[in-house]
Amino acid sequence: MDFTPNEEHRLIRDAVRKICSDFTDEYWAKCDKEHKFPWEFHKALVAGGWAGVAIPEEYGGAGLGITEAAIVLEEIAVSGAAFNGCSVVHGGIFGMEPLVRFGSDELKQRILPRVASGEMHIAFGVTEPNAGVDTSKIITRARREGDYYIVNGAKVWTSKALESDKVLLLVRTKPVEECRNRMDGISLLLADLQVPEVTITPIDKGGRNAVASCETVYENLKVPVGDLVGKENEGFKCLLPGLNAERILVAAESVGTGRAALNKAVAYAKERIVFDRPIGKNQAIAHPLAKAYSQLKVASLAIQEACWRIDNNMSCGEEANIAKYLGAEAGFYAADRAMQTLGGYGIAEEYGVCRYWREVRIAQLGPVPQEMILNYISEHTLGLPRSY
Numbered sequence: 001m002d003f004t005p006n007e008e009h010r011l012i013r014d015a016v017r018k019i020c021s022d023f024t025d026e027y028w029a030k031c032d033k034e035h036k037f038p039w040e041f042h043k044a045l046v047a048g049g050w051a052g053v054a055i056p057e058e059y060g061g062a063g064l065g066i067t068e069a070a071i072v073l074e075e076i077a078v079s080g081a082a083f084n085g086c087s088v089v090h091g092g093i094f095g096m097e098p099l100v101r102f103g104s105d106e107l108k109q110r111i112l113p114r115v116a117s118g119e120m121h122i123a124f125g126v127t128e129p130n131a132g133v134d135t136s137k138i139i140t141r142a143r144r145e146g147d148y149y150i151v152n153g154a155k156v157w158t159s160k161a162l163e164s165d166k167v168l169l170l171v172r173t174k175p176v177e178e179c180r181n182r183m184d185g186i187s188l189l190l191a192d193l194q195v196p197e198v199t200i201t202p203i204d205k206g207g208r209n210a211v212a213s214c215e216t217v218y219e220n221l222k223v224p225v226g227d228l229v230g231k232e233n234e235g236f237k238c239l240l241p242g243l244n245a246e247r248i249l250v251a252a253e254s255v256g257t258g259r260a261a262l263n264k265a266v267a268y269a270k271e272r273i274v275f276d277r278p279i280g281k282n283q284a285i286a287h288p289l290a291k292a293y294s295q296l297k298v299a300s301l302a303i304q305e306a307c308w309r310i311d312n313n314m315s316c317g318e319e320a321n322i323a324k325y326l327g328a329e330a331g332f333y334a335a336d337r338a339m340q341t342l343g344g345y346g347i348a349e350e351y352g353v354c355r356y357w358r359e360v361r362i363a364q365l366g367p368v369p370q371e372m373i374l375n376y377i378s379e380h381t382l383g384l385p386r387s388y
């Protein structure tokens with residue numbers, strides 16, 4: 001175990017921090033309030049070369065790992081950009097893993113350089129209204145007709161669908177009754193989004209409103225067979241490396257947002273005078289902040305282990321899940337205690353903490369809810385019987 005500070009990582013942190021310093025809490029509050037995609041921030045990140053941080057160099061990316069991507073996202077979050085800021089590039093990092101690992105050379109040449117340059121945005125369409133976390137139950141269907149698939153169905157919660165050119169779309173290509181395994185018969189397509197065959201409707205939600213999440217309905221959408229990622233009927237396997245990466249990145253975003261909240265709370269606890277003394281002198285205020293700090297640190301260590309395993313091509317299901325679980329819990333605890341520290345001002349939009357609190361709460365719901373992570377650990381690590 002070596003905890004010597006890594007010079008390359010320090011330089012990444014400094015570079016991202018410098019970009020983020022031009023985007024204030026007021027900027028993020030305005031984007032959130034007006035439901036306005038932060039294009040200025042996107043442009044700045046692209047100029048810094050961070051849109052394609054984990055895309056291989058041969059396709060125009062920085063060729064770095066999930067370790068470095070997690071550092072970038074944590075730094076974005078801790079600046080106060082929180083989940084609104086991270087969502088600008090989040091999908092372009094984890095979402096490209098299936099394409100990098102399983103896409104044909106032609107597809108990679110055609111798509112990845114445009115994602116790395118920030119010109120192309122790709123959304124992720126997995127969740128369906130009636131399937132929920134049971135992905136085997138998806139019913140969005142793709143029927144082969146000559147050189148095309150014809151897609152019909154509906155997805156829900158597709159983030160950044162309004163701004164994205166394409167979507168990595170999980171579809172059924174074989175009825176589940178004809179499959180030996182319920183996760184077979186599913187394929188991954190890179191489909192167009194901004195076409196008349198797709199109807200996109202933003203969902204009115206309680207946080208992270210600079211980036212909409214949408215219902216997307218597909219009616220006879222044609223997708224060229226060349227835009228299949230991996231093999232037909234084996235799409236779920238192609239998705240898995242991306243899902244672990246996403247869990248790790250969401251953990252880093254949660255820790256970053258928790259730290260942003262904690263920083264505000266600590267500053268406030270030192271300055272706010274009640275009963276003639278700073279409120280931070282009361283252990284009822286100080287101890288939860290110290291606990292939040294400790295939990296964020298432990299979550300960071302879990303993230304580092306998961307990053308190290310995924311970047312060394314080792315199995316990392318357990319580690320990615322634990323990182324996501326601890327990150328989401330620690331981030332929310334920190335934001336929640338920060339809100340308490342600020343008293344009534346905690347809920348006032350002006351102070352920012354309320355926005356962090358709303359955004360980091362989402363990490364307990366998705367991309368995989370905390371319950372499903374505990375199900376994974378119960379079954380795959382502890383060997384307990386599957387409960388569902």
Ligand SMILES: Cc1cc2nc3c(=O)[nH]c(=O)nc-3n(C[C@H](O)[C@H](O)[C@H](O)COP(=O)(O)OP(=O)(O)OC[C@H]3O[C@@H](n4cnc5c(N)ncnc54)[C@H](O)[C@@H]3O)c2cc1C
Pocket residue numbers: 123124125126127128131132133134156157158159160208213362365366367368369370371372375387388
């Ligand atoms: C802001 C936001 C952005 C999102 N972005 C995207 C996106 O870009 N693309 C995309 O595809 N999806 C996206 N999602 C969807 C997200 O991944 C799902 O919301 C999540 O997987 C949960 O699915 P569900 O909401 O259908 O919950 P359900 O499956 O209906 O589950 C409801 C609750 O029951 C629990 N539950 C269900 N079964 C069990 C069980 N066996 N044991 C214990 N508990 C169980 C769940 O954990 C959950 O708490 C997003 C969601 C949000 C909130």
